[in-house]
Amino acid sequence: MNVFVVNCGSSSLKYQLIDSETEQVIAKGLCERIGIDGRLTHKPNGGEEFIREDAMPNHSQAVAYVLEALTDEKHGVISSLSEIDAVGHRVVHGGEKFANSVVITDEVITAIEECNDLAPLHNPANLIGISACKALMPGVPMTAVFDTAFHQTMPEKAYMYGTPYEYYKDYKVRKYGFHGTSHRFVSGRLLELIDKTETESKVIICHLGNGSSITAVKDGRSVDTSMGFTPLDGLIMGTRSGSIDPAVVQFLSEKLNCGIDEVINILNKKSGVEGISGVSSDFRDLDAASIEGNERASLALDMFAYRAAQVIGSFTASMNGVDAIAFTAGIGENNFKIRKEICEYLGYLGVILDEKKNAVRGEEIKISTDDSKVTVYVIPTNEELAIARETVALLQ
Ligand code: ADP
Numbered sequence: 001m002n003v004f005v006v007n008c009g010s011s012s013l014k015y016q017l018i019d020s021e022t023e024q025v026i027a028k029g030l031c032e033r034i035g036i037d038g039r040l041t042h043k044p045n046g047g048e049e050f051i052r053e054d055a056m057p058n059h060s061q062a063v064a065y066v067l068e069a070l071t072d073e074k075h076g077v078i079s080s081l082s083e084i085d086a087v088g089h090r091v092v093h094g095g096e097k098f099a100n101s102v103v104i105t106d107e108v109i110t111a112i113e114e115c116n117d118l119a120p121l122h123n124p125a126n127l128i129g130i131s132a133c134k135a136l137m138p139g140v141p142m143t144a145v146f147d148t149a150f151h152q153t154m155p156e157k158a159y160m161y162g163t164p165y166e167y168y169k170d171y172k173v174r175k176y177g178f179h180g181t182s183h184r185f186v187s188g189r190l191l192e193l194i195d196k197t198e199t200e201s202k203v204i205i206c207h208l209g210n211g212s213s214i215t216a217v218k219d220g221r222s223v224d225t226s227m228g229f230t231p232l233d234g235l236i237m238g239t240r241s242g243s244i245d246p247a248v249v250q251f252l253s254e255k256l257n258c259g260i261d262e263v264i265n266i267l268n269k270k271s272g273v274e275g276i277s278g279v280s281s282d283f284r285d286l287d288a289a290s291i292e293g294n295e296r297a298s299l300a301l302d303m304f305a306y307r308a309a310q311v312i313g314s315f316t317a318s319m320n321g322v323d324a325i326a327f328t329a330g331i332g333e334n335n336f337k338i339r340k341e342i343c344e345y346l347g348y349l350g351v352i353l354d355e356k357k358n359a360v361r362g363e364e365i366k367i368s369t370d371d372s373k374v375t376v377y378v379i380p381t382n383e384e385l386a387i388a389r390e391t392v393a394l395l396q
Pocket of ligand 1: 208209210211281282283284285329330331334335361
């Protein structure tokens, strides 16, 4: 089965065409600057990269260019659109309505629309992607795979906030959590690796990328996670502040003489390790600056690792123990210094890192020693493959 996996952002569209039997990527690519000018980068597996700069006034046009590229005589990988058997859409917010992936129907679209105010930047873009694909590939089954769904198993005591109960009842103000597709994929793999798929288990997944979150997974189910009502909460990230005292918002709004919207924008886009260091949101730049003696870059890196270790500690308490920890995503898979720094805080749990094995980038490997009380792995995430697998499972 060929599954077309679509991840629509407000001005971008990432895609992969995946052969579900071999789990190979047949082609992948990215449309950028949708609504501004438009640029498609298309990469067939084993073939040459193809770039098309052409007006993309909307996502429908972007999808049309992608489908043209996929079926193009020179750069294409399929001879006609009939070779696309299904479309799997990444959808950011499923609210409390979706605890699992679903086949898209008109009712599902309405229910996703009802979650729009919970993710006003993301869900409308995801819906545009769905309607663009529906128009250009009528009759092809489509699925929605939600970032929030995996976390719907959190117990009430974990997802409720200490705010008046009626705000939960009336407005659904609560912790939702994100990166669920990645946390589900990596925790599933970790349980296979430690041979605990069928038994009681307590694991912690650290998805550390531009956006970062950590999830506690007990017996295969998410029981707590560091992101909250929005992806702004929890860890310090590339440009996001993570958790702060909410009173800072009002205080800054007065000091900066701006609205709360602007303060939230600062917390989302100008904070995190970039805001702290004044150097970059990219950990490679921070590592380089830190080596050159930039103290604020070193501080940003220390703060990142410290906060991550705090969250791991708190989730260990939540689950009353931890069998294994996995690192994933850009930083988790590649940055061995950060992994080492985080694991050093976890010595009290009996974590012992094998420094030689930890010196890897981007491959699946156990990085703790055999006598470490907690097993630690690096497991590359693959959200697109996870979406393709979910799609196939739903349609079969
Ligand atoms: P996003 O959340 O945007 O998907 P990523 O998971 O790609 O982000 O993570 C981006 C971060 O991962 C950057 O800070 C970058 O430094 C780090 N990173 C990504 N690839 C590498 C690499 N090959 N080597 C070192 N660091 C990397």
